[in-house]
Amino acid sequence: METGLPVAVPSTALFTDQYELTMLQAALRAGTAERRSAFEVFTRRLPEGRRYGVVAGTGRVLDAVENFRFDDQLLDFLRETRVVDEPTLRWLADYRFTGDIVGYPEGEVYFPGSPILRVEGTFAECVLLETVILSILNHDSAVAAAASRMAVAAADRPLIEMGARRTHELGAVAAARAAYVGGFDTTSDLAAGFRYGIPTVGTSAHAFTLLHDTERDAFTAQVESLGQGTTLLVDTYDVAEAVRTAVEVAGPDLGAVRIDSGDLLLVAHRVRRQLDELGADRTRIVVTSDLDEYAIASLAAAPVDAYGVGTQLVTGSGHPTCSMVYKLVARADSETPGAPLRAVAKRSTGGKTSLGGAKWAARPLDAGGVAEAEVVGTGEVPPELAGHLLQVQLVDRGTVVGREPLDTARERHRAARARLPMSATQLSRGEPVLPVEHV
Amino acid sequence: METGLPVAVPSTALFTDQYELTMLQAALRAGTAERRSAFEVFTRRLPEGRRYGVVAGTGRVLDAVENFRFDDQLLDFLRETRVVDEPTLRWLADYRFTGDIVGYPEGEVYFPGSPILRVEGTFAECVLLETVILSILNHDSAVAAAASRMAVAAADRPLIEMGARRTHELGAVAAARAAYVGGFDTTSDLAAGFRYGIPTVGTSAHAFTLLHDTERDAFTAQVESLGQGTTLLVDTYDVAEAVRTAVEVAGPDLGAVRIDSGDLLLVAHRVRRQLDELGADRTRIVVTSDLDEYAIASLAAAPVDAYGVGTQLVTGSGHPTCSMVYKLVARADSETPGAPLRAVAKRSTGGKTSLGGAKWAARPLDAGGVAEAEVVGTGEVPPELAGHLLQVQLVDRGTVVGREPLDTARERHRAARARLPMSATQLSRGEPVLPVEHV
Numbered sequence: 001m002e003t004g005l006p007v008a009v010p011s012t013a014l015f016t017d018q019y020e021l022t023m024l025q026a027a028l029r030a031g032t033a034e035r036r037s038a039f040e041v042f043t044r045r046l047p048e049g050r051r052y053g054v055v056a057g058t059g060r061v062l063d064a065v066e067n068f069r070f071d072d073q074l075l076d077f078l079r080e081t082r083v084v085d086e087p088t089l090r091w092l093a094d095y096r097f098t099g100d101i102v103g104y105p106e107g108e109v110y111f112p113g114s115p116i117l118r119v120e121g122t123f124a125e126c127v128l129l130e131t132v133i134l135s136i137l138n139h140d141s142a143v144a145a146a147a148s149r150m151a152v153a154a155a156d157r158p159l160i161e162m163g164a165r166r167t168h169e170l171g172a173v174a175a176a177r178a179a180y181v182g183g184f185d186t187t188s189d190l191a192a193g194f195r196y197g198i199p200t201v202g203t204s205a206h207a208f209t210l211l212h213d214t215e216r217d218a219f220t221a222q223v224e225s226l227g228q229g230t231t232l233l234v235d236t237y238d239v240a241e242a243v244r245t246a247v248e249v250a251g252p253d254l255g256a257v258r259i260d261s262g263d264l265l266l267v268a269h270r271v272r273r274q275l276d277e278l279g280a281d282r283t284r285i286v287v288t289s290d291l292d293e294y295a296i297a298s299l300a301a302a303p304v305d306a307y308g309v310g311t312q313l314v315t316g317s318g319h320p321t322c323s324m325v326y327k328l329v330a331r332a333d334s335e336t337p338g339a340p341l342r343a344v345a346k347r348s349t350g351g352k353t354s355l356g357g358a359k360w361a362a363r364p365l366d367a368g369g370v371a372e373a374e375v376v377g378t379g380e381v382p383p384e385l386a387g388h389l390l391q392v393q394l395v396d397r398g399t400v401v402g403r404e405p406l407d408t409a410r411e412r413h414r415a416a417r418a419r420l421p422m423s424a425t426q427l428s429r430g431e432p433v434l435p436v437e438h439v
Numbered sequence: 440m441e442t443g444l445p446v447a448v449p450s451t452a453l454f455t456d457q458y459e460l461t462m463l464q465a466a467l468r469a470g471t472a473e474r475r476s477a478f479e480v481f482t483r484r485l486p487e488g489r490r491y492g493v494v495a496g497t498g499r500v501l502d503a504v505e506n507f508r509f510d511d512q513l514l515d516f517l518r519e520t521r522v523v524d525e526p527t528l529r530w531l532a533d534y535r536f537t538g539d540i541v542g543y544p545e546g547e548v549y550f551p552g553s554p555i556l557r558v559e560g561t562f563a564e565c566v567l568l569e570t571v572i573l574s575i576l577n578h579d580s581a582v583a584a585a586a587s588r589m590a591v592a593a594a595d596r597p598l599i600e601m602g603a604r605r606t607h608e609l610g611a612v613a614a615a616r617a618a619y620v621g622g623f624d625t626t627s628d629l630a631a632g633f634r635y636g637i638p639t640v641g642t643s644a645h646a647f648t649l650l651h652d653t654e655r656d657a658f659t660a661q662v663e664s665l666g667q668g669t670t671l672l673v674d675t676y677d678v679a680e681a682v683r684t685a686v687e688v689a690g691p692d693l694g695a696v697r698i699d700s701g702d703l704l705l706v707a708h709r710v711r712r713q714l715d716e717l718g719a720d721r722t723r724i725v726v727t728s729d730l731d732e733y734a735i736a737s738l739a740a741a742p743v744d745a746y747g748v749g750t751q752l753v754t755g756s757g758h759p760t761c762s763m764v765y766k767l768v769a770r771a772d773s774e775t776p777g778a779p780l781r782a783v784a785k786r787s788t789g790g791k792t793s794l795g796g797a798k799w800a801a802r803p804l805d806a807g808g809v810a811e812a813e814v815v816g817t818g819e820v821p822p823e824l825a826g827h828l829l830q831v832q833l834v835d836r837g838t839v840v841g842r843e844p845l846d847t848a849r850e851r852h853r854a855a856r857a858r859l860p861m862s863a864t865q866l867s868r869g870e871p872v873l874p875v876e877h878v
């Protein structure tokens with residue numbers, strides 16, 4: 001698959017919370033802005049009952065970092081609204097991220113405390129990236145986690161992403177991308193096809209049947225234009241009559257019928273029997289009504305050939321965001337280049353504390369190739385874990401080095417999930433499937 | 440408030456599900472594409488327990504309709520991927536919406552069955568707008584509904600939107616806009632300030648304190664740069680010590696302190712007492728930790744001066760999308776201009792049925808000025824309801840006529856909510872607060 005046609009990405013520099021700029025201003029004045037710093041992205045917990053998380057959005061993060069530039073229009077806005085002072089505006093005008101980013105590659109699974117991403121550079125250049133990085137990872141990973149569970153439930157049957165109408169129009173494009181990473185096969189969203197090269201599908205809605213004087217007229221119009229391989233929607237009026245008409249109009253080589261309402265289990269069985277009786281035994285059945293991973297699983301024994309999923313996918317199946325945070329974990333004591341970094345961490349009694357220090361992570365496998373634990377540590381990596389490290393270099397001194405085709409992330413996710421203990425793919429609620437060990 | 444600096448809006452034409460284009464192709468070939476049609480946006484239900492919905496995103500819908508154009512790059516994509524045939528591509532190249540849109544103005548409340556928007560024109564020009572209209576209204580209205588409940592809970596205390604990091608980066612901008620319509624006062628999201636002129640706020644995070652060698656150094660740096668009116672974050676280490684240091688550094692005219700963790704009720708009382716004892720009795724207290732409308736309500740008696748809300752706002756407080764649909768409700772029997780429209784509706788037994796016919800809606804008031812019912816009908820409007828109609832013209836024969844400043848929508852929402860029966864603003868679960876009567 002291509003990574004998509006070229007498309008202009010606007011500056012991402014204002015996908016930023018104001019406090020990042022005011023912190024920059026105060027640090028510039030205090031002479032602390034250039035202190036070497038390391039920020040880490042991690043979660044303190046998975047959504048309740050979930051057994052693993054899925055890293056998604058990494059490729060979009062790399063685009064966002066590369067396009068994080070303050071042009072004159074943005075600087076004028078910040079000047080007119082007095083968000084920051086003139087020395088800070090001058091600093092922003094030259095902004096380019098020149099630091100390093102390492103992290104879990106896209107599609108990898110994660111657990112509470114996994115150091116998903118580490119951003120290293122001066123405090124000034126790193127602090128500005130907090131919001132845009134979290135926006136992307138929190139949104140995309142939430143969708144990918146839901147997609148992964150649905151892909152497990154669907155087993156080898158294809159999954160169609162069709163949730164664009166249920167979420168923000170550009171969130172939808174990112175959702176289609178994340179769903180593809182998590183295991184979906186196609187999308188209805190043309191912008192996702194345009195931007196990311198994800199295969200797009202779609203034929204007709206109830207409106208098309210209602211537009212015509214009879215259902216037969218509608219089916220005839222569709223088959224004449226789109227061919228007998230098309231998918232006819234059969235639940236506008238009476239399903240049994242529609243199936244009969246569909247096969248009469250398209251012949252037994254009709255591609256598929258779609259059912260979008262009713263008791264899908266019951267209706268799918270009836271429609272399959274009817275299609276077979278009509279000789280249309282290769283005509284597939286697509287179902288598309290408010291599905292989530294549980295509904296998909298409940299149809300495992302039904303004669304269903306593909307699932308279209310909307311709302312529950314793009315809203316993360318009950319968990320529309322992850323709880324990833326971006327925390328300063330280490331920084332130098334001075335602006336002197338080469339000054340060593342020391343671990344820092346919030347430590348009030350009210351909670352939200354974190355573990356200081358830049359962390360590595362490894363996932364050793366047992367003799368059967370099954371992951372045993374998520375080992376997270378600071379300092380030297382024990383030699384026996386060196387072959388199991390999870391983080392890769394994504395940005396090297398300001399240059400993006402971690403870009404890859406979306407299919408690579410998709411394959412990585414499938415492989416990473418397959419290496420988890422079997423209980424990872426149970427849909428029932430449970431604990432994270434790997435223990436996180438801090439060393 | 441200005442409606443925001445000018446910013447280029449890209450074409451919205453690919454925020455479209457593929458089936459809209461394949462339906463267009465089939466209808467063009469069948470000679471039904473130009474049949475005059477009316478599509479309506481409505482919901483069959485509110486999220487469980489909610490008493491009213493809030494229309495938001497209307498202004499963005501108008502932008503999207505105006506920018507729905509297929510340029511060469513988009514047409515090349517559709518050609519290369521063979522989504523539609525050449526006659527359809529030629530039709531798309533000239534696409535401009537030339538029809539009418541009427542609907543509930545932005546900020547208005549709605550109920551199950553309220554005809555929120557009606558799009559009238561040829562089938563071809565209307566069917567293409569389904570996905571982008573639903574994306575915008577479903578997303579923005581979900582956020583506005585949560586915002587409205589939070590605004591009720593906060594009473595007269597200011598609400599700060601700070602959820603950008605928890606949702607898609609452009610979804611966040613729309614969410615800040617919808618939150619403003621629903622009753623929020625400011626946002627942390629600079630892009631929302633840039634695009635929509637919403638006032639932005641923000642000072643510092645824990646990272647700023649951790650960057651410095653001591654908390655005193657951090658507070659000193661912040662006050663020197665941002666002035667004593669700034670907000671100091673006091674829960675990085677020990678709250679009581681931080682408050683003491685904050686007042687020592689900034690003096691008793693310190694603007695505010697922010698508490699981001701712990702038992703907010705308890706801590707707010709303690710911090711208030713301490714500030715008062717230190718003579719900082721005008722220093723405000725801002726709280727910002729995982730708030731939703733219930734947590735805000737529980738702090739009503741606490742000495743809190745402002746609430747910052749993130750995750751629960753941008754995810755619709757448990758309901759990240761609305762269930763609005765876009766249905767063909769009437770169409771002509773032929774392409775002849777002036778042919779009358781007849782009501783149409785899906786009527787299979789499996790559910791998802793709807794009521795045919797283009798609808799008006801009225802909300803009569805009782806003698807005390809309180810709304811009595813949502814009356815929805817087709818055909819003639821009864822004379823006694825003529826003064827209470829809800830829909831306004833938004834697009835007139837292709838020209839946008841319904842654009843308005845965002846503050847107008849915000850004020851409209853406040854006024855519309857105030858006219859609902861008192862139980863509308865109870866946070867407890869209940870039925871829609873107005874019965875919908877079909878006549």
